[in-house]
Amino acid sequence: xxxxxxxxxxxxxxxxxxxxxxxxxxxxxxxxxxxxxxxxxxxxxxxxxxxxxxxxxxxxxxxxxxxxxxxxxxxxxxxxxxxxxxxxxxxxxxxxxxxxxxxxxxxxxxxxxxxxxxxxxxxxxxxxxxxxxxxxxxxxxxxxxxxxxxxxxxxxxxxxxxxxxxxxxxxxxxxxxxxxxxxxxxxxxxxxxxxxxxxxxxxxxxxxxxxxxxxxxxxxx
Numbered sequence: 744x745x746x747x748x749x750x751x752x753x754x755x756x757x758x759x760x761x762x763x764x765x766x767x768x769x770x771x772x773x774x775x776x777x778x779x780x781x782x783x784x785x786x787x788x789x790x791x792x793x794x795x796x797x798x799x800x801x802x803x804x805x806x807x808x809x810x811x812x813x814x815x816x817x818x819x820x821x822x823x824x825x826x827x828x829x830x831x832x833x834x835x836x837x838x839x840x841x842x843x844x845x846x847x848x849x850x851x852x853x854x855x856x857x858x859x860x861x862x863x864x865x866x867x868x869x870x871x872x873x874x875x876x877x878x879x880x881x882x883x884x885x886x887x888x889x890x891x892x893x894x895x896x897x898x899x900x901x902x903x904x905x906x907x908x909x910x911x912x913x914x915x916x917x918x919x920x921x922x923x924x925x926x927x928x929x930x931x932x933x934x935x936x937x938x939x940x941x942x943x944x945x946x947x948x949x950x951x952x953x954x955x956x957x958x959x960x961x962x963x964x
Contacts, residue, residue, distance in 0.1 A: 744876055745797040745832075747772045747789070751782040751820060752836070753805045757860065761800060761836070764869050779805055779814035786824050786831075795828055798875065800868075803837040803844070818848065825853040832875045836860060836868060842889050843898065843963050849890065856881040898963055901927070902942065905935050906964050910955045915939075 748770050752758050758775050765773050774789075774796070776782035782801075789795050803817035814820050821833055834856040835848060848854050856871040858864060858881070871881040882890065898906075904927060908918045915935050922930035929935075939951060948954035958964045 744768060745770060745872065747794065747796050748774070748798045748800060749782060749785055749789075749796040750775045751779060751799065751801040751817060753777045753802065757802070757836075760865055761868065764865055764872075768869065768872060777805075778810060778812055779817065779820040780812050782820055783814055783823060786828070790828060796831060798832045798834060798872070799824060800834045800836050803835060803839045818844075821848075821853050822851065832856075834858060834868075834871055834875060834881075836864070840885060840889065841963075843903075845886055845889050857883065857886045859883040859885050861885070901929060902938060903964060905938060906942070906955060906958055909939070909951055910959075910964065 748765060750758065750761050750765075750773065752761065752775070758777070762773065762775070774785050776785055782799075786796055786799070799821070801817045801821055805812075805816065807815075814823065817835070817837070821835070824831055825833060833854045835854050836858045838860040839845075840859055845857060848857065855875050858867045858871050861883075863883075867881075867883045871883075874881040904922065905918055908921055913921060915932055918935055919930055919932045922928070922935075939954070942948070943951070943954050946954055946957045948957055955964075
């Protein structure tokens with residue numbers, strides 16, 4: 744069984760629940776971090792001391808507060824820690840079950856298990872830990888169902904960005920400048936116009952506001 748586990752979770756109630764599961768499994772060493780930056784520092788120090796964590800249990804969303812954080816989301820934290828320690832097993836423990844988010848995380852190759860925080864979440868968390876310890880991957884049944892849906896639509900980063908900017912009231916000229924300022928490509932106005940037209944056709948949307956509404960209903964943005 745795993746000897747050293749890092750839990751990145753900002754909710755006290757969830758931390759206590761996860762801690763009870765890990766105690767039941769007799770995990771010798773467990774560290775908790777309510778901020779992504781703190782989790783990264785704990786992982787960094789453990790690696791430098793020659794005693795890296797075996798498993799990261801990580802939420803995806805962390806609520807903003809007065810602290811200025813460099814790493815703001817679980818997805819960012821996961822990518823960083825996996826790049827620094829490829830042997831680290833990573834278990835997502837989140838309420839997030841949007842098809843877009845789930846598919847992107849599995850396609851990244853950075854995670855080994857995905858557990859939904861629902862009424863069966865703690866039982867599934869325990870099952871996931873056993874599977875990972877045996878060298879297997881794991882998904883909650885609800886996540887497995889999402890991944891088996893071949894007709895689930897997913898978008899790339901460019902498409903997500905332009906529609907999100909549009910939803911926030913940006914004009915196409917402003918979106919072009921925003922993409923360029925963030926060094927995101929493609930970023931030309933012609934590419935933006937072309938892809939928005941293609942998306943309207945794909946989603947049978949009459950206008951850009953109609954497109955935004957449909958994509959929000961489908962939980963793609």
